[in-house]
Amino acid sequence: MPTVGEKRPLGEVVSAGRRVRMLALAAAGGTVAGALAGLPLSAGSAALGGFVLAVALLAGLGASWSP
């Protein structure tokens, strides 16, 4: 198991391209969630927006950690 002294900077662990893709995915999911929550579609739109937000977050994290 790595020790504390072997911790590597974020830039060495995840490339800049992956970090950009992660943020873009999260932002895209957030945009959909915010728009859904703002539209007067139904009483459940806010809940749907929250769900999409959570999915966006997971997608973003997945994008950054994929091999």
Added chain:
Amino acid sequence: MAPKPAGGGRSTPRRRIAFHGLGLAIGSLPVGAVLGALGGRWDVPAAPALVAWGTGALLYAAHEVRLWTLPHPQRARQVPERWRRRYSPRVVAFAYGVLLGPGVLVFVRTAAFYFVVLGVLAVGSPGLGAAAFGLVAAGRLASPALGEAWRTRRGTLAGYLDACVLADNAARLACGASLAALGAAAVAFALVTP
């Protein structure tokens, strides 16, 4: 604050964590409520505030994942080490909680905290302010609580502290992704809402 190993007497790690939580609550909830009340004194238009907040959150999301560096208020001060020698463990745990609770008195790892402050000010609700600061405090309390759970199961804190350090990059990524998602959601909500 990492819980100290049990040293006998009435001060157990769990009691110290409880005192720490009490201090955090006392230090955080009133500050959040006051900031919310202060924000309520200004009539901030919702749509421009959401767009500004969301745009800032998107910019600082890239800062969180170290794509660039942006300025943000950041105190270098930590909790005073000398308190650990001067006062009893429970008093220290409580006092550290009070000091950490407001969030702005000591070093803060992430710029996201300042978006919580801005959001509380913009919304102008004492209740929401207290809730938001309470959530931040709960996050602070999670660290010693998890550390104690680890120590109980494995008998030592060393592995937990190593894991915390190694999880730093993952925490940064999660924080950046959350800020990006929330920032984009705020902008989209403001633009779509009539």
